[in-house]
Amino acid sequence: MERKQSNNIFSDIDWVTVMLYLVLVTMGWLNIYSAVYNEDHHVITDMTQKYGKQLIWIGTSLLLALIILIIDEKFYTAFSYLIYGIFLTACIAVPFLGREVKGSRSWFRFGDFGIQPAEFMKFAANLAIAKFLSNQHIKISDYRNTIITLLIIGIPLFVIKVMQDETGLAIVFVAFIFTLYREGLSVNYLLLGFLAIVLFILSLLINNVYLFIIISSLCLLTLVFIRRNAQNLFVVALIGLLACGMVKGTSTVYEHMEAHQKIRIDVLLGRGTVDKKKEGYNVNQAKIAIGSGGFTGKGYLNGTQTKYDFVPEQDTDFIFCTVGEEWGFLGSSLVILLELTLILKVIFMAERQRSAFSRIYGYSVASVLFFHLTINVGMTIGLAPVIGIPLPFFSYGGSSLWSFTILLFIFIKLDSHRLSILR
């Protein structure tokens, strides 16, 4: 029951989403200008400076968006696995073929510009999961399908983390958990995951022996209130043992972590003595920059902490500091609200899809954006560990902007055909 197609490819596009996208990208660009502002190069289109380059990235992103909108939407469903395969291959190949930049082996270089294939793995994995889970015969509650889904996510995560050592790019794949939850992943998995996180944090904060005692006591207490048959006894004992194993495991893993990773965890948990001049420097400087902004901020281009390099990476991962310092509480809240509005908008759009593929894809877009927002803003205000991931549409960088643009605009394209036949 094909709906009559309009001649114009723009006719069914959700313009509100596109506008939100454009506003965020423009704000990002203006803030990059301020963050790396240089009086010798005060023209915002100066191509030798990062703000000039970002303009190129914005231009090419818009071009990409246009191409995505022009391509038939069936292309994305048809070639999902192929796209996934291509980018996964690129991710595996890059450590061998790419040039090393600042000790990182995740880049393909083309003259002045570089591309990180791992960035594009996000939408590729998204397509693959959508394709897999939208199959009518597949129920995620079947544990075999759960495992396949987790593999689709886990393989790129593993490749990027282990082969490229890009924690920031790898950890994003955790975001898909929201999609899986929406599509029927058992709550027990999530509870177990949550329990694991709680135990992870507690095992680093509290002496393990105490934790073992607490876990045992809780298990015994549980047995008082439930029916004491063999099955319950077995389940409680298993959970208790798993919990203890988790505690012990965490401590062991922590002990074997590299120094800088330990420190990041210490900084976040406020554990031990954090030297604000060394390991705590980034977070402390970020907080100073944002905190000194006050209610209304210091004014555009008037920031001192970001402009004068006290905050590291102030144009990329710590771009939010520039917002916080120069635009104050009003500006930084506005950015969070805009990002959140876009994310929620995407969820609403996902929910109105007839096709499972589009819905699943949309949920993943929202989840990935949300995950970036949470970690990126969270680390600058001391609520999340310092992990180098960009603020969507804001941070300087071609790969990330392209990646977010592709991610979002494929969904906008899919959404524009939401009234088409069920895929």
Add this chain to the structure above:
Amino acid sequence: MNQLSERKYVIMGVFVLVGLAFIARLFYIQVIDDSYKLDARNQAFRYTTEFPVRGYIYDRKHKLLVYNEAAYDLMVIPKEVKELDTADFCKLLDITNEDFLKKMKKAVQAPNSPRKPSIFEKQLSPKDYAALQERLYRFHGFFVQSRTLRKYPMRIAANMLGYIGEADKDMTEKDSYYNEGDYLGISGVEKTYEKVLRGKKGLHILMVDVNNSPKGSYMNGLYDTAAISGKSLESTLDADLQLYGEQLMQNKIGSIVAIEPQTGEILALVTSPSYDPNLLVGRARNKNFSTLYLDTIRVPLFNRATMASYPPGSTFKLVESLIGQHEGVLSPETRYPCSAGYAPMGGHPKCEVHPSPLALYDAIGYSCNSYFSYVFKSIIENKKYHDTYKAFEAWRNTALSFNIGRKTGSDLANELRGNIPSIKYYDKVFGKGSWKASTVISLGIGQAELGITPLQNANVVTIIANKGWYYIPHIVKAIDDNPNDTTLNRFKVKWFTSITDTAIYNNVIEGMSHVTESGTAHLLKIEGVEYCAKTGTAENPHGKDHSVFVAYAPKNNPKIAIAVLVENAGWGASWAGPIATLMMEKYLNGKVVRKELEKTMMDANLIDKMQVKEVKKKK
């Protein structure tokens, strides 16, 4: 499927909650918690102080006493020191390599910081600075901050002017205007008029980047303030007279205080031994200061004019005469006998041989101890009080009104109170009711527990010259050429003693005239000037008597009142008298004709003589 679609609310709920949590957190660190704003300022701002020019000090004829000279502090930001040729640098500054390391270490340690400028070498002279400046560009991380140092062209009045020191931690806690290392007046006029002289520091806010390189002024200098120069002081001092007094007092221990009676203005305030005030300025200050401070024999940092309390000796007989008349127990006709001493007490206190009995004028003229013992006895045993204690109290209160035994309230920093013993004190020493006039008879001749500073003594003479009133003695007459500055208001209030009858003063003045005509000072004449005086020879437990002399001149139109004390020099007429009359001659006539006497006084060395004696004694 329906059940699953409920899950969207959970997901959206989580997203919204995280967003709200972030906004709440932002509100906390941006709006509620101010500490980040302070941190930001400390990091990104470099506050540079512009030190104001300290006010100059002039004498009463507008001669310059104190001015400023530029000095340069060599500052260092340790973090920015790069590729330094240490050997060359040390040679230029004339310091050793160890000195260099020590100074660098100090600059790095708290409260200094490697990122912030601190003083490397203090107060380079303009000459050293010139040599350094040419090559400073080669020494990264070093720069020069200009300061001003005090300079004293006439090298006089060191103790009166006082010196400058650096604010320490206590000072910075007491007064937030100061930062550690700021200069401020520690003693003398520099201390009393610190707030007038210091001006106001200027502040410039520079923005710096993470490498501490300047990035221009904050908000284009909106919050910068310019330094405001300190105000100048016009002193009451007569520089020429002061210099002359210091020359007369050289190699003697003691002091001279000269006051203009009509105004209370201090014309000269000599304390000896003194020092060249230029010694306490510049890089050698600390070394010189400890030398002066540790000189326990000459004690050059001790201002005897205001800080030393001596028994007034016979000069107190003037006050005694005034009180006696005031209490109605003494008149110019009152006569008492003298048998080379006070007969009722077996010839004590002793007296010189002179005609006897004497009336008041001659008693003052000859400074008869017996006479004034009788006078004191008559005051204390005055029938009208029926009570020794009441009579004593009346005597004491009248004496106090002459500002003896209490601070004058002058603008000279650090004044001693002096002492008039109280009833309470004597009750403690002798027991209640078991002392009487004869017990404390030596109060009558200015001995016993009486203590008076040279400044107080000069003020007493001022009161007599004015016949009953005075202005608080002061050393500053105008601030920035404005004599009506409110700071000086308290020196415009006329104070009266308990004795207001001018006839009483006239009688004492007549007696003081006898001193110079036929009495103890008849050998000391000032050409063309009739003056009034009283000699004193103050016994003291520390050796030979102090030579004391108080006087004012001219007799009928007082222009100068003076008190001189030379420690352990003997008769009042032999040392203090000549010095006092030479001072008055110099001031009133503009020149001194008694060249012989002047030379004798200036050349006399009483300090070394004493020391030789002391050494002999010890042997």
